[in-house]
Amino acid sequence: MAITFKQVDFTYQPGTPFATNALTDINVTIPTGSYTALIGHTGSGKSTLLQHLNALLKPTSGTVTIGERVITPTTSNKDLKSLRQQVGIVFQFPESQLFEETVVKDIAFGPQNFGVSEEDAHQTAAKMLALVGLDQSLLERSPFDLSGGQMRRVAIAGVLAMQPKVLVLDEPTAGLDPQGRLEMMQMFARLRHEQELTVVLVTHQMDDVADYADNVIVMDQGRVVKTGTPREIFADPQWLTEHQLGLPKTTAFAQTLREQGWQFDQLPLTEDELAQMLKSQLAPSLAPSHFGEGTAHDE
Amino acid sequence: MMNKLIFGRYVPGNSVVHRMDPRAKLLLSFYFIGIIFIANSWLTYLVLFAFTLAAIYLSGVKWSFFINGVKPLIWLILFTVVLQVLFSAGGGHVYFQWGIITISQSGLINGVYIFCRFVLIIFMSTLLTLTTPPLELSDAIEYILMPLKVVHFPVYEVALMLSIALRFVPTLMDETEKIMNAQRARGVDFGEGNIFQQMRAVVPLLIPLFVSSFNRAEDLATAMEARGYQGGEGRSKFRILKWQMRDTWATISFAVLTVALILLRA
Numbered sequence: 153m154a155i156t157f158k159q160v161d162f163t164y165q166p167g168t169p170f171a172t173n174a175l176t177d178i179n180v181t182i183p184t185g186s187y188t189a190l191i192g193h194t195g196s197g198k199s200t201l202l203q204h205l206n207a208l209l210k211p212t213s214g215t216v217t218i219g220e221r222v223i224t225p226t227t228s229n230k231d232l233k234s235l236r237q238q239v240g241i242v243f244q245f246p247e248s249q250l251f252e253e254t255v256v257k258d259i260a261f262g263p264q265n266f267g268v269s270e271e272d273a274h275q276t277a278a279k280m281l282a283l284v285g286l287d288q289s290l291l292e293r294s295p296f297d298l299s300g301g302q303m304r305r306v307a308i309a310g311v312l313a314m315q316p317k318v319l320v321l322d323e324p325t326a327g328l329d330p331q332g333r334l335e336m337m338q339m340f341a342r343l344r345h346e347q348e349l350t351v352v353l354v355t356h357q358m359d360d361v362a363d364y365a366d367n368v369i370v371m372d373q374g375r376v377v378k379t380g381t382p383r384e385i386f387a388d389p390q391w392l393t394e395h396q397l398g399l400p401k402t403t404a405f406a407q408t409l410r411e412q413g414w415q416f417d418q419l420p421l422t423e424d425e426l427a428q429m430l431k432s433q434l435a436p437s438l439a440p441s442h443f444g445e446g447t448a449h450d451e
Numbered sequence: 452m453m454n455k456l457i458f459g460r461y462v463p464g465n466s467v468v469h470r471m472d473p474r475a476k477l478l479l480s481f482y483f484i485g486i487i488f489i490a491n492s493w494l495t496y497l498v499l500f501a502f503t504l505a506a507i508y509l510s511g512v513k514w515s516f517f518i519n520g521v522k523p524l525i526w527l528i529l530f531t532v533v534l535q536v537l538f539s540a541g542g543g544h545v546y547f548q549w550g551i552i553t554i555s556q557s558g559l560i561n562g563v564y565i566f567c568r569f570v571l572i573i574f575m576s577t578l579l580t581l582t583t584p585p586l587e588l589s590d591a592i593e594y595i596l597m598p599l600k601v602v603h604f605p606v607y608e609v610a611l612m613l614s615i616a617l618r619f620v621p622t623l624m625d626e627t628e629k630i631m632n633a634q635r636a637r638g639v640d641f642g643e644g645n646i647f648q649q650m651r652a653v654v655p656l657l658i659p660l661f662v663s664s665f666n667r668a669e670d671l672a673t674a675m676e677a678r679g680y681q682g683g684e685g686r687s688k689f690r691i692l693k694w695q696m697r698d699t700w701a702t703i704s705f706a707v708l709t710v711a712l713i714l715l716r717a
């Protein structure tokens with residue numbers, strides 16, 4: 153399901169002295185099946201943009217086309233349910249949305265709102281719990297007895313259980329441990345391939361952008377300032393710094409090497425890529441006689 | 452969406468009214484409500500309006516704020532006015548009579564007066580809240596309640612509760628909106644369906660709000676304790692209230708207003 157923004161402006165509390173212009177002239181498309189990363193300095197309007205993806209917010213002017221539905225400033229708030237089911241949003245710190253007595257009920261809450269029977273919803277819930285890497289023994293526990301990280305996973309399972317076509321993630325791994333972070337990101341990537349999801353990820357982790365995304369939207373002060381593949385975006389470190397963004401660790405490392413006189417045709421994005429590039433450059437000097445045994449004996 | 456509800460929200464500014472001592476503002480606002488009842492003629496109401504509009508002008512806050520303050524209450528006001536007009540057995544010319552319902556000249560005039568009173572009170576109290584940060588207001592209340600310490604009224608504690616409550620109103624509003632959005636995204640329709648459905652929709656909103664409020668209260672208590680908070684006597688203040696020349700002038704102008712009202716009274 154593709155989502156297209158056309159000349160979208162959005163203002164919080166328009167017509168009052170508290171009016172805040174959060175989005176200005178947004179024109180972007182999130183293609184079907186893409187893994188789109190939305191990056192930008194804090195306060196640049198990422199979360200505001202996300203809320204347009206399932207019509208929680210409607211543009212102050214312009215149109216948002218979600219699949220077949222066109223959302224305009226005057227769209228009625230009724231009949232948006234199917235849209236909400238198709239575009240699942242995991243908000244920043246989603247653990248604050250838990251409320252049921254048990255984990256299984258909370259995960260099943262979404263699907264049941266969309267008309268799935270209790271029995272089916274509970275089955276889905278059990279599956280989703282496994283998917284987010286939690287043990288089935290937690291199903292009957294109260295969500296409020298879980299650790300922060302476990303709560304986060306339950307909340308994410310609650311959105312996955314709606315079986316959306318577009319999965320929107322607002323900094324889903326903020327505050328998780330490194331291992332949990334990795335598992336979570338790999339799980340999203342796997343889901344995307346298995347269920348042909350469209351994924352939209354807001355993140356401040358440039359490594360995740362480089363590792364998983366195939367499409368990047370850069371925002372600054374409510375505007376989209378650049379779109380492209382991760383390679384295109386990360387090709388210009390100076391431009392990124394100007395917009396308060398960084399490089400993936402690997403790319404930054406390669407950039408440092410480049411400043412030391414190493415040659416790269418293009419900056420690598422992932423560790424594998426960097427390893428390959430280094431290997432090809434080091435190849436002559438890395439011959440076994442020079443390096444493998446040699447260095448060890450030199451001591 | 453949420454924020455429209457608080458019509459008296461503080462609007463930052465640097466006018467004379469903004470810089471007045473909150474104690475002066477609070478006391479004078481109450482005083483104003485008292486002296487409104489002196490007025491009993493067109494001329495006196497005219498004077499009151501002129502005074503209020505002058506104060507609003509001095510505050511530099513947009514007129515629309517005050518009109519918006521009246522709007523949510525307009526039906527209540529009209530209801531009261533209509534009751535007054537229909538059921539006051541007054542003198543003057545009688546236009547219409549049916550059972551106990553009478554529309555008389557003095558009834559109509561009284562209705563208009565009551566309407567004016569409401570508008571004046573709302574304007575003045577809106578002016579107070581628009582130009583005074585909530586925390587300053589609670590400082591002022593603490594000061595004014597001080598005499599009650601004699602009867603062992605827990606003034607400091609009440610003031611602290613009040614400032615904490617005021618401080619967290621916006622936070623709670625933001626939180627409400629966030630959780631509403633999260634549940635909407637999970638298929639909840641707020642404000643739709645019959646009463647029973649609507650009540651059910653509130654559960655997924657209220658429980659997370661309670662949980663986060665309790666957590667926040669606990670965090671706040673820990674943070675205060677960790678920084679050695681100790682209430683009561685001898686605690687110095689960060690925001691020090693200072694009575695200045697402009698507060699004296701404001702008081703004098705209210706006194707002049709009172710004298711004028713008494714003289715012009717019919």
Ligand SMILES: Nc1ncnc2c1ncn2[C@@H]1O[C@H](COP(=O)(O)OP(=O)(O)OP(=O)(O)O)[C@@H](O)[C@H]1O
Pocket residue numbers: 164165172173174192193194195196197198199200201
């Ligand atoms: N409910 C609201 N009412 C008024 N203004 C808001 C509201 N939510 C956000 N804003 C404003 O809109 C702008 C964009 O905020 P947004 O939350 O979209 O930023 P963000 O890019 O998600 O930032 P972060 O990376 O910190 O999450 C900010 O200037 C913010 O102050």
Ligand SMILES: [Mg+2]
Pocket residue numbers: 198199200244322
């Ligand atoms: Mg955000």
